[in-house]
Amino acid sequence: MNFLADENLDRQIVERLRQDGYTVWYIPEMEPGISDDEVLDLANQEGALLLTSDKDFGELVFRLGV
Secondary structure, eight states, X not given: OEEEEOTTSOHHHHHHHHHTTOEEXXXXXXXXXXXXXXXXXXXXXXXXXXXXXXXXHHIIIIISOO
């Protein structure tokens, strides 16, 4: 399983998942400051499960159907 971790996710979580053998892309290591739309697009492109504590993604996914 692959994960994409948003900027608001604690680095310790990312590091633990990596230690457990998961592939984790971490936005602060890639493209800090990109928009929520871009983060969601990237997760979809990579087939990765998005890890975030940002509630705005709920609106993007459920209300706007992005």
